[in-house]
Amino acid sequence: MRIDILTILPDLLQGPFSESIMKRAQERELLTLEIHNIRDYSQNKHKKVDDTQYGGGAGMVMTVQPIVDLIEKLQSERSYDEIIFMTPDGEVLEQELSNDLSLKENLIILCGHYKGIDERIREHFITKEISIGSYVLTGGELAACVLVDSIVRLIPGVINDETSALTDSFQDNLLSPPVYTKPADYKGMKVPDVLLSGNFAKIDKWREEKAMERTRERRPDLLE
Numbered sequence: 001m002r003i004d005i006l007t008i009l010p011d012l013l014q015g016p017f018s019e020s021i022m023k024r025a026q027e028r029e030l031l032t033l034e035i036h037n038i039r040d041y042s043q044n045k046h047k048k049v050d051d052t053q054y055g056g057g058a059g060m061v062m063t064v065q066p067i068v069d070l071i072e073k074l075q076s077e078r079s080y081d082e083i084i085f086m087t088p089d090g091e092v093l094e095q096e097l098s099n100d101l102s103l104k105e106n107l108i109i110l111c112g113h114y115k116g117i118d119e120r121i122r123e124h125f126i127t128k129e130i131s132i133g134s135y136v137l138t139g140g141e142l143a144a145c146v147l148v149d150s151i152v153r154l155i156p157g158v159i160n161d162e163t164s165a166l167t168d169s170f171q172d173n174l175l176s177p178p179v180y181t182k183p184a185d186y187k188g189m190k191v192p193d194v195l196l197s198g199n200f201a202k203i204d205k206w207r208e209e210k211a212m213e214r215t216r217e218r219r220p221d222l223l224e
Contacts, residue, residue: 001104001155002032003148004074006067007111008049009141010035016145025158033148041066041073050114059115067110067117071125074108082128083108086140086147087116090129093147095171097130101147102154109147111140173222177210 005013013035016022025031039047043065050060071083081104091097101107110117110126122129132143153159180191194206215222 001030001102001152002034002078002106003151004106004108005033005035005111005144005148006038006070006108007035007139007141007144008038008062008113009111009139010037012139012141013145017148021153021158022149025152025155028157030155030157031152036070036074038062038066038070041070043069053115057115061115062113062117064118064120067121068125071108071110078106080106080108083110083126084128084130084147085110085112085117085122085126086131086143087112087129088131088134088136090131092134093130093132093150095150098147098150099154099171102151107151109140109144111144113139173215174211175215175219175222177207177214 007013017033017035022031022033026033038049042049042063049062049066051063053059053061074080082101084107086109110121130143130147132146137143180195184191184196192206194202197203
């Protein structure tokens, strides 16, 4: 998979994309991740990428020229499955969407700033708009990190135990059941006996019941 990130703050993304599974995915050549500075494509002598709104109003808007030039340059090099804009008014990110995007080959993710991007970019170039929740961030970079992490961890070979990702919360519209590890008894706090029984049929049944119970208590909307 290849993901191209378009941003005005490339340094902000260096840390998250060079650690943990992101680092592993790139080292294993399962992911090509390129970060592009939108300012590099500005024709303004000061590398400005924002301007005031037509019609007045508070806040600046990211301009058409540098973003469109960068997108068109990338499109001239390869075909993209989706051009994604991270925005509070987009489709809310759910596990099903991450699953779908993990099957794609080439993605562009545009990080917005200020009051947003010129609407003409959204109308003519963006194919999918995604939000990570009903709140506003300073820019789209942190939201892009969340999206990319949720996608990349699903690529076969990125996580050492591939079945782990398939049993995560939300994969079957249920939250994950409780998990325990050694020791079995710590200061009187004990692991449930069923998990120590070796009876895997009973263990599976216990986990299913606990997943349903936890989902009913904490996220009943997932059961509707």
